[in-house]
Amino acid sequence: MKAGPDIAMVASLVGDPARANMLTALMTGRALTASELAHQAGVTPQTASSHLAKLEGGRLIEAEKQGRHRYYRLSDPDVAGVLEGLAGLAARAGHMRVRTGPKDPALRRARICYDHLAGDLGVQMLDSLKKQRLVRQTKQQIELTAEGERFLSNSLQISAQSLAHPRRPVCKACLDWSERRHHLAGTLGAAIMTRFTELKWAARDAAPGSRVVNFSRTGEKRFAALFGDGE
Template sequence: MKAGPDIAMIASLVGDPARANILTALMNYRLADPDVAGVLEGLAGLAARAGHMRVRTGPKEPALRRARICYDHLAGDLGVQMLDSLRKQRLVRQKKQEIELTAEGERFLADALQISPDALAHPRRPVCKACLDWSERRHHLAGTLGAAIMTRFTELKWAARDSAPGSRVVNFSRTGEKRFAALFGSSE
């Protein structure tokens, strides 16, 4: 046996269907760190590509389906819409399995949201990452860019997490709705 990481031990933690269900549910709440989330998202993507899909309905609560926090970035209808818009405007582009910020995207962030591209660099986290949205079954934007945009929405008081304990719902202010629509298209 070769020395190195014990992947069999980690695999046994997620290999049992009951444990996998628990971990999948925890993806919507709290995990140890972003690396664990990345591994689980990667395994979910691998299972989907291999044709191993579970039938799962998304959230039934309309507010949760519309906009919610996924770790530290925007998810739900509005999160998916935002990534679609960024792609359509050519502010991000798909490069093989990764998403990258374009020069136009850097200018857009600086001008529209006062987000410095230099502030997005992180040694252990990509700038842009596609995160599979469990209600839409399409991707929303994660990575340091997704987190920076959500932080900026909060700083500008365009959006805020719902005040109910444990809620992941994100509510947009009237101004936030208008600014979001101006930047990323209407949600109607």
């Protein structure tokens, strides 16, 4: 009938609740085993195995065998982008998952979006970077300024050269579903999040599959010193 890519095919893959749970679990950026994903999705291993085969067939995830485990990860950052987009549409339609756990406020405050910081603090950081003119956002595009490069090197020991990547932009605006505003993605967003973890300013929540990021007391202070909305 029609030409074009079969979007129903891939959307229906995401459309099953169990598979959607698995995919959101993989939004942490970590590779997870089949049984971990089964647990996340709340189904038995057999069922999970069938789901994972379908997701792999649809090229949404990739598997790597390691001993008797199979580790699954999202096949591409673009997949994470589309998932965030879907989350945005769901959020604006008011379709939140019913059983809102106690973790919800923490999730809105700071969470992992694939490999970078999202939520209230993520949005706040990008705002502050712009205000301090460390990045320049023209319309839809973000660019690191010379001043920004100095800042990264001095305050966070991140060298601008290390951010270059053949296929991924350094800075990218990513729409935040909880804040409905942009936060910082790209290799820079990822590098900053990594640095936060290394400095023990922040750590991912211990609960498996949780996207919550917990800031330490000192981390919170340092973050505020660098990116606080201050006055």
